[in-house]
Amino acid sequence: MFAMGSGENMITEEILKNRAEFEEKTRKLIGRPVLLIELDLFALPCGCSGITANMRGLEVDDLEVFEPQILQLVKEMAARFEIKPTVTFARLVPGSSIVASLNWRTLCMRCYPEFARSEGKMPRPDLYMLHFERRK
Ligand SMILES: [Zn+2]
Numbered sequence: 001m002f003a004m005g006s007g008e009n010m011i012t013e014e015i016l017k018n019r020a021e022f023e024e025k026t027r028k029l030i031g032r033p034v035l036l037i038e039l040d041l042f043a044l045p046c047g048c049s050g051i052t053a054n055m056r057g058l059e060v061d062d063l064e065v066f067e068p069q070i071l072q073l074v075k076e077m078a079a080r081f082e083i084k085p086t087v088t089f090a091r092l093v094p095g096s097s098i099v100a101s102l103n104w105r106t107l108c109m110r111c112y113p114e115f116a117r118s119e120g121k122m123p124r125p126d127l128y129m130l131h132f133e134r135r136k
């Protein structure tokens with residue numbers, strides 16, 4: 001399917017490249033050694049799919065200050081993997097200001113209403129909403 005002349009695995013190469021770039025751009029933006037320790041593309045049994053970036057060193061404060069810039073980085077990476085996220089959120093370590101992961105997810109018909117109902121920046125103690133694309 002992927003007729004790349006080099007014979008390399010295109011998807012893993014892309015993931016590795018994007019992991020490094022996202023980490024570097026986040027570091028430059030925040031000015032601290034933030035780590036993207038694992039970048040995952042996922043598919044769920046319900047039909048949701050997306051990307052998870054497991055982070056170390058990122059705080060809720062950073063999201064509040066740099067939200068537009070972080071959202072832009074997220075959008076760029078989603079576009080490279082041809083993912084159109086319905087929802088973009090950060091998963092927090094509950095009861096702390098630590099960001100465990102950034103998540104962008106194309107919601108299935110079943111999960112969409114659950115997210116559409118939630119209100120505010122933090123509908124749950126472990127969720128910080130960055131963006132939600134409402135369906136018409
Ligand atoms: Zn789903």
